Amino acid sequence: MSPTRAPVDLPLRIVSHDSLGSGHFLLSLAIPGDYPAWEPGQFAMVTTGAPEGQADPLLRRPFSIYNTPGDPAGVVQIFYKVLGRGTRLMSGAGPGDMLRCLAPLGNGFAPARSPGTRLLLVAGGIGSASLHPLALRDRESGGRPLMLYGCRTSSEVPGITRTLEAGIEVRLATDDGSAGRRGFVTEMLDELLFQEGPQARDRWVICACGPTPMMRATAEVAARHGVRCHLSLESPMACGFGVCVGCVVGTRETPTAPLRYRRICVEGPVFDSGEVCW
């Protein structure tokens, strides 16, 4: 779904900033009453420190918006994992501090679930952050979403703590078998679709978010089973609103069409898996 309102760039006050363990943080930023609504899968560009900007690290970081508008009300939530210098700095900010936030950005997930189909959400690591609000939104509209969550090891299970608490059905896989079943989440996906045979294509719509190798594997599994698949892609970004043209992905509208580089921040982050060139 295309965003209905233009993004706004505002300094926002941190209401809460909770550690959920193993470097996972849930950040809540207070928003004014007239803040634009957003769709699951849209994202925000957030400063990692002072709202007036800093020279180092220079760039904001892109984060999926974790909550749906109004749940909880009055905030934009960012669920993130400390992965580098920017997120480490950000994790030191506390309630009352201000971060500058440009949002909502990107296209978000298209709610293309036809009657009788279910959303199959394939999340890798912190990729769960963009699928969590989609699961909640889908359930609100009468769906029964199923999330397959994969991560390296049991310490990354905080990635789905809130999703489980919200009562969403989640199946877990870890690379090392320390929690859930052992193996890649894409193997779990393949098995699930294989068991259903040709009916799988009428039963599921896949929405996936995670590291690029996992996205590629998900696209291959989906194509093999003929299941519709939307991928939320990630990339380093400088601006997040289309002007730097730095975050592109190669796409083809049809297998024989010429390669086109499209901006993940504007034409994405969600792409139909069939059009992405790996």
Add this chain to the structure above:
Amino acid sequence: MSALAVTLGALRLKNPVLTASGTCGYGLDLLPHFDISLLGGIVCKSLSLAPREGNAPPRLAETPGGMLNSIGLQNIGIDLFLSEKLPLLRRHDTAIVANIFGETVEEFGALARLVDGAEGVAAIEVNISCPNTARGGTEFGVDPDATARVTAAVRGATRLPLIVKLSPNVTDITLIARAAVDAGADILSLVNTFFGMAVDVERRRPILSSGSGGLSGPVIKPMAVHLVSRVARSVNVPLIGIGGIRSGADAMEFILAGASAVEVGTATFTEPAACVRIVREIEEYCARHAIAELRTLIGALNR
């Protein structure tokens, strides 16, 4: 004449702040964020004769105090710009500068002719300094003779104010500057990005797909101010200063060093409305120092 107005030969700007090429798309991408008529001008993303897809990703690498890019001049091509973007852009009361990029001298001339025939363009900026293309780009910008040939080709094709954008990746920038001016440049803009490279040591390979790219951001500002100051003392045409500007004070550094206007680039990435804030901060600077006309401060360093 308002306090912030500046005149660069035949190019008149309501204030000295323009967007830098390649940092605002075709200007229209800024409209959700602010009223572009608040700016002195919009410099469009480099336009080539045919559309270009640009370089493979990764195209970005953040570095301390700056960033590397290797976009490779992805653009929609001159025809689509003139037919679809320019009509929307010229509705706004700001100077529209078309930045052009050719792989050959002839292409530069052809581009200038096309721009010259369009309505609503205030000036042409010639990009002879892109670090991210196999042909053209710095190939021209590092050589005084090639700079002169490109400049003369554009000069012969248009009467619009002609800006030549200089590369900092040269031994003596004043040689290139003089070559451009002697061949007919009305204005020089400087600097484009510095060559740079970042390595992912875990994977033992460059972060950018192209290996090296162009460095921009606050980290290059002192080098850019230095080069503007040098060029200001060696040629007699107006200059546009570019390089790491993200505040009114930064802009004033360039103006005091000899620039008549500035272009703001990377700052827009980190703050969409940075240009507007910078105009306001220059205004505040003038008020604080009781400066009636900003133009009196161009090159006005106390020595």
